[in-house]
Amino acid sequence: MDIVFEQVDYIYHANSPFAQRALYEVDLAIEHGTFVAIVGHTGSGKSTLLQHLNGLLVPTNGKVRIGEYTLTNRQKQKQLKPLRRKVGVVFQFPEHQLFEETVEKDICFGPLNFGVSEDVAKQKAKEALALVGLPEQLLSRSPFDLSGGQMRRVAIAGILAMEPDVLVLDEPTAGLDPYGRKEIMELFARLHRERQLTTVLVTHHMEDAAKYADYVVVMQKGTVWKTGTPEAIFHDIDELQQIGLNVPETVLLKRKLEEKIGREIPSPCLTNEQLIDGIKALFFGGRL
């Protein structure tokens, strides 16, 4: 499903003394099947933007089009269920939404709400649990007896079991250990490929944005500041640092290296592998 934002404003608590503008004239187009990373300083409106993707928020002004759905400020909450089946949202700290007695029931909750039969839901729960890398024995356990990382995975499995076309992820790896983070990100990358999903990821890890995304959207104070491929976005280090963002470690390392040796390393160097290739090419003329 293609996603298009047209001049979207969003104001929290509009028409009250608590009114707070979170999005200003956002224009954005996400093509079907792309992996988009949204980055930006805290409070720049990333989560607000995400919640427009399945109609949890509707624009105060402007339009959001998602496939055949168009959301404007006249939207009725009741008509949004079909959209929500197609757009799965994993919130920041999704483990907070667990509530059932068993892991299995919790994962089945989403699919059952969308009218899947009990047997099919159970089957999907089993598959989803395997996808997030947890053993099947956990199905009958209470979600509250699990570790934080396991709870996170169960919550993610709960969304995956809905088999959405668009996967929306709000900092899904915040607070996970580095190994767990890599595992989860690899899972999303794999699902993106295998299920031909459209994936929208909010992250503070520029390494993840660089590694997994086709496009990077940089948010700044409620507006889209810049969009482009990771190469283009992470090219200008100083500019990004001015708005309080970082660039992947390897990009910094590359710059330091270049300053030291006084020569330029060809290739973009967004990931470790690319940097290694670049260094190899420079020193050994690609002969190694």
Added chain:
Amino acid sequence: MNVIIGRYVPSNSVIHRMDPRAKLLAMFIYAASVFFANNGVTYAMLTAFLFILLLLLRVPFSFILKGLRPVLWIVLFTFLLHAFLTKEGATLYQIGELAIYEGGLQKGVFISLRFLLLIAMTTWLTISTTPVEVTDAVESIFGPLKRFRVPVHELALMMSISLRFIPTLMEETEKMIKAQAARGVDFYGGPFGERIKAMTALLIPLFIHAFKRAEELAIAMEARGYRGGEGRTKYRLLTWGSIDTWLLASTVGVTILLLLFRA
């Protein structure tokens, strides 16, 4: 969230800057005197006084009215109940079995006005006074009771903690509604069974969180050496100024006038 009852609205008005003790006492006196009003003059006096207090808040009046809208239904209901069920005075209107009497109409107006005045006065306090200020005021006003071993400080602390966490809970509720709506929960309709299910999906995680948070808070407080009010100094000191005396005096003045003019 359009409910403004119990919500603080920042501003720099005279009322906002007053000593919370003065405002709290004024509210209590006013609330008590509302129950003594029993004729047109006394109700008019109370309404006028409150109107002035609300104007001094420097918060848009339309905003206050809008915030009161949810309770208007209760007020209306109270009015209708009294209007139809009181059989006093001359008959004004007769529709079949139902009749409206003059006494009923009057009683309906008075009772619902009383209700409205009480709510508006409480709103006046909470709009202009942060929960922490209210608690400080409560602790200060009831301070003398400590001598009779009433745990005033602890009660005030409980009050301030509960008040402190109301916005947090509301925020979490909002987040949880969104998270579960994303999983297909329909909070806006559906059959009864599904509504119950929606409520469980909302309340269970909220409760679990609240309990966890309470435990963490207790640990954090103990870790920082909290052990009750003994010898504890205050960061915010309450200062009583002449304006506070004026507020209290005028409230008492209105009450005295009211007692003179009541039927």
